[in-house]
Amino acid sequence: MHNPREPHLAALERIIRNVRGTLDFGLRSSTEAEYRGVANAIAETAWIRNLLRELHFPLFSATLVYCDNVSAIYLSVNPMQHQRTKHIENDIHFVRDMATKSQVHVLHVPSRYQYVDIFTKVLPSALFEEFYTSLSVHSSLAQTTREC
Numbered sequence: 001m002h003n004p005r006e007p008h009l010a011a012l013e014r015i016i017r018n019v020r021g022t023l024d025f026g027l028r029s030s031t032e033a034e035y036r037g038v039a040n041a042i043a044e045t046a047w048i049r050n051l052l053r054e055l056h057f058p059l060f061s062a063t064l065v066y067c068d069n070v071s072a073i074y075l076s077v078n079p080m081q082h083q084r085t086k087h088i089e090n091d092i093h094f095v096r097d098m099a100t101k102s103q104v105h106v107l108h109v110p111s112r113y114q115y116v117d118i119f120t121k122v123l124p125s126a127l128f129e130e131f132y133t134s135l136s137v138h139s140s141l142a143q144t145t146r147e148c
Helices: 006-021 030-054 070-077 083-100 125-134
Strands: 063-067 104-108
Parallel strands (some): 063 104
């Protein structure tokens, strides 16, 4: 950012051309993206649960899957189908089946506990400071240039 060169400009132009060429595709909604993430996490935990069962170490409690999107959590337990979610129907049934069998519980995690947001979002300064401190990030006092 502070010292852009020709390769950076070329990459930016390539990104803009790509975005310009896909404007009519639309972007996946946040709820759908979060829900697909939940479905992927549940698929991975189902594989691990089955492996443990085959190794004669079955799990008797539900696996907890956390999500920060309330709509995605609602979809995991709500039997109503909505027109907007018709294209993710298979994922919905898979997650709901796992929740119905009490193999997983999809729980909400509030934004104030989303420490990864410090790397991906613009945060209010108080929340940024809290995350920054909790990650044990300290300024380096090492000298960056050599004195001659």
